[in-house]
Amino acid sequence: MQPAAEAQNSLSLERKLKLHEARESIIGRLASNLPTSINLDSFLQVIVAELGQMMEVDRCDIIKLTPDGELSVSHEWRASDNVPSSVEMRIPMDVETLSQHLDVRKPIKLDDTSAPDLDHKIRFFAKSLGTRSLLVVPVVLDDEVLGLIGLHHTRTTRHWFDEEVAFLVSIATQLAIGYQYTRIYTDKKREAETTNALLEIANALNARSDFGEVTSAVLERALSLVGADYSALGVLDADENRISLAAFKAAPHAVTDNVRGLIEAHGQSLDVTEYPAAVDILSQGKTMKLHESDLPLPLRIMFNATLGGRAALIAPVRIAGHAFGLLGFVWSEPRDRFKDHEVALCEGIADQIGTALERDHLSAEIMRLKSALHERYGEDRIIGQAVAIRRAIELALNVADTQTSVLIQGESGTGKELVANLIHFNSGREDQPYIKLNCGAIPETLLESELFGHEKGAFTDARARRSGRFE
Secondary structure (H helix, E strand, C coil): CCCHHHHHCCCCHHHHHHHHHHHHHHHHHHHHHHHHHCCHHHHHHHHHHHHHHHHCCCEEEEEEECCCCEEEEEEEEECCCCCCCCCCCEEEEEHHHHHCCCCCCCCEEECCCCCCCCCHHHHHHHHHCCCCEEEEEEEEECCEEEEEEEEEECCCCCCCCHHHHHHHHHHHHHHHHHHHHHHHHHHCCCCHHHHHHHHHHHHHHHHCCCHHHHHHHHHHHHHHHHCCCEEEEEEECCCCCEEEEEEEEECCCCCCHHHHHHHHHHCCEEEHHHCHHHHHHHHHCCCEEEEHHHCCHHHHHHHHHCCCCCEEEEEEEEECCEEEEEEEEEECCCCCCCCHHHHHHHHHHHHHHHHHHHHHHHHHHHHHHHHHHHHHCHHHHCCCCCHHHHHHHHHHHHHHCCCCCCCCCCCCCCCHHHHHHHHHHCCCCCCCCCCCCCHHHCCHHHHHHHHHEECCCCCCCCCCCEECCCC
């Protein structure tokens, strides 16, 4: 049986599945709605409502930073009108003061804000929000705290599970991407054509579910947008030591024979540890702006002759702030220094691909969890609506969590093993050994030894002690 302390520190399988599905839903909405509307305000209002209901809290809000460094509640959802509202409230403590008492770049988890050992400034911060139990996760973009997501229990304490914190961190990461797109749209209105093309790429991402098809379509559209000769996407393997070519696209006018020959000669997978520049991009999470004039002569010759490049942009493909791949664009003609909005555009495309990659990972994880849940609760595997079948299932579930022995009778092929599975996986002892034994296949003379074991020398040929199935 699972220890009580361990059970209290982990979520149920059903709860984990719901969190994964909710995260995929929010990521999908961000990918489909944000790039076409760029209305972050209405999106945030929907998000706080979904998070509040999903996490079963009294209040969920977005705490934004004002230009003068103060904290203010901008969006809010309340479980009922009885929960005190804090929307538009300014918290009488600035970020600098709060940062002296805790790291605002990391999740803040306070199960009980009235705990006597709590720092007085932190207690004051929680009291100003009118909360008894608090979970706050920062929305961070490039080490800059854009705001905070807050979950509150206003009257009772609550234990915040690590899985719940990780779920909220993932949502905060997606909101940071939303903020990033809003900044691009707001600050670069004069780049209307570029912005529209970026939205087309987002639509291409949303129009397909297969990751291979998505990346191929995105790279094709991105090439025409940025004017590069060719583009390549590499994705790290599970050990993060090798990077594999996931997609390669060239413009119609580009000459890429040497590059394709290089790929054929060395394969589509490289040991990334042999390329320090690539390791730096992945570890630091910053885009590399490469011009031939910046390279030593030997590397410049290789860059020009082998890769056909005169300039390049290489951006990390990130999921939750961690780089999982590289997106590169190469130009075969000399060009001026890259402008900030060009770099931001390439990073935005890389982030969109990261969203698609995470969605692909989440879909696989949801399928795994659903499969595990299906195995644990075998009721869905018992086909039949007859009264006798439904009665047998009901009886099995009634005795599952008792300490009694159960005898299941029935002719061959009627589903005795399925009912036994149902009892075991709903018994509270599902993590304990579950031994299946076909007694009919064991000769009568060996049955006692098989079940209870025997000692060395107990009978002829008993050369060693043997544990039985009951042991």
